[in-house]
Every structure is written in C-alpha cells, then in structure tokens.
Amino acid sequence: MATRxxxxxxxxxxxxxxxLLRPPPAPDVHQERARRSHQALLxxxxxxxxxxxxxKVGTPELAERAGVSVGTFYRYFVDKHVLYVEVVRRMLSDAxxxxxxxxxxxxxxxxxxxxxxxxxxxxLFDHVLLRPELSRSFMxxxxxxxxxxxxRRAFEQASIARLTxxxxxxxxxxxxxxxxxxxxxxxxxxxxxxxxxxGHVGPPPVAPGRAKTxxxxxxxxxxxx
Numbered sequence: 001m002a003t004r005x006x007x008x009x010x011x012x013x014x015x016x017x018x019x020l021l022r023p024p025p026a027p028d029v030h031q032e033r034a035r036r037s038h039q040a041l042l043x044x045x046x047x048x049x050x051x052x053x054x055x056k057v058g059t060p061e062l063a064e065r066a067g068v069s070v071g072t073f074y075r076y077f078v079d080k081h082v083l084y085v086e087v088v089r090r091m092l093s094d095a096x097x098x099x100x101x102x103x104x105x106x107x108x109x110x111x112x113x114x115x116x117x118x119x120x121x122x123x124l125f126d127h128v129l130l131r132p133e134l135s136r137s138f139m140x141x142x143x144x145x146x147x148x149x150x151x152r153r154a155f156e157q158a159s160i161a162r163l164t165x166x167x168x169x170x171x172x173x174x175x176x177x178x179x180x181x182x183x184x185x186x187x188x189x190x191x192x193x194x195x196x197x198x199g200h201v202g203p204p205p206v207a208p209g210r211a212k213t214x215x216x217x218x219x220x221x222x223x224x225x
C-alpha cells in the first residue's frame with residue numbers, strides 16, 4: 001500500500017535549507033496505475049491551487065480533477081494541506097533549479113553577463129506570472145502557516161546564500177565590500193518586483209517588459225558599476 005506524504009521537520013539551525021526544497025521521493029508503489037494516480041493528484045493540485053488559491057479548493061475537487069476517488073486521495077496525502085505544501089515545495093525547488101542553480105562565474109564574463117542577468121530575470125518573471133494565484137496564495141499562506149513559512153524561509157536563505165557566493169567570486173571587494181548584504185537587497189528587489197507584477201498588491205504599475213528592462217539594468221549597475 002502507498003505511504004502517505006507527511007509534513008517535514010521544522011527548519012532548525014543545523015538543517016541544510018536545500019533539504020527542505022528537495023521534493024521527497026514518490027510513494028513506494030509497485031503498480032504503474034498507482035504512480036499515475038499520485039502524479040495526477042500533484043498535477044491537479046498545481047492546476048487548481050494555481051487557479052483558485054488554497055482556500056477555495058477542497059479535497060473532492062482535487063480528487064475529481066485528478067480522476068481518482070476521494071479514498072484514493074487519502075491513500076497518498078493526509079489532507080489537502082499536505083498536498084499544498086508539496087506543490088509549493090516543488091514550485092520553489094523548480095524555481096531555484098531554473099533560476100539560481102545554473103548561475104556560474106563563467107557566465108558573467110564580458111558581454112555574456114548582460115544576457116545572463118536578462119535570462120535569469122525573465123525566468124523569475126515566468127515562474128511567478130505563470131500561476132500568479134499560486135504565488136499569491138503562497139505569500140499569504142507563509143504569513144499564517146508554519147510549514148509554508150519554513151519553505152519560504154528555506155528558499156530565501158538558499159537563494160541569498162547562492163547569490164552571495166556568486167557575487168563574492170565575480171566582483172572585487174573594493175566594489176562590493178559586503179556580498180551578503182548586496183545579495184539580500186538584490187534578491188528582495190527581484191522578488192518584490194515579480195510579485196508586484198503578479199498583482200499581489202494591486203494592479204501592476206508597469207508592464208512586465210518595462211519592469212524587466214529596468215530590473216536588468218539595476219542589477220547590472222549594482223554588480224558592475
């Protein structure tokens with residue numbers, strides 16, 4: 001029988017934040033049908049939470065969209081909260097892998113640095129704007145749910161640590177004396193801009209194209225004055 005997905009331990013001082021962003025393995029099932037059912041529930045949750053947010057989606061709707069019974073739902077997930085947390089974990093893990101994991105010092109040599117920054121900003125906007133309701137509910141849930149708050153903190157810490165390491169390598173200390181502080185500010189600016197374009201705090205003030213151009217220029221000037 002498939003094992004239910006469980007909530008992860010709370011984030012502690014000795015826990016590698018990347019562990020919290022790593023999706024757990026699929027349940028130990030031996031039938032292809034069971035594997036498909038598990039994946040169908042994840043896909044359905046990503047779609048419905050991404051369309052309606054957390055509060056407006058119930059277990060029956062998730063099961064129906066996945067094409068399984070409610071009983072089958074509970075074979076894999078304790079409740080919709082656990083499924084939501086798993087969707088968010090995968091969303092953040094994908095974002096980290098697509099935007100940050102591939103950033104290496106060699107990509108910031110000469111003219112390539114502008115293209116690298118531009119591509120990274122575009123990927124960030126794509127992730128947030130693809131399912132704005134999901135990213136909106138993620139931000140809201142991070143203020144009232146401990147599990148989601150820990151995932152947000154893990155993502156932020158892992159991202160800032162990655163940017164700090166990169167900035168320390170590609171910029172001299174006379175230009176950027178405090179790489180960690182610079183990474184924190186740049187990360188905050190990027191995320192705030194992306195969430196603003198997703199309409200989290202009202203209608204977007206400018207078009208995504210204009211915001212992307214301005215953000216790329218801001219980052220490039222900050223790192224390479």
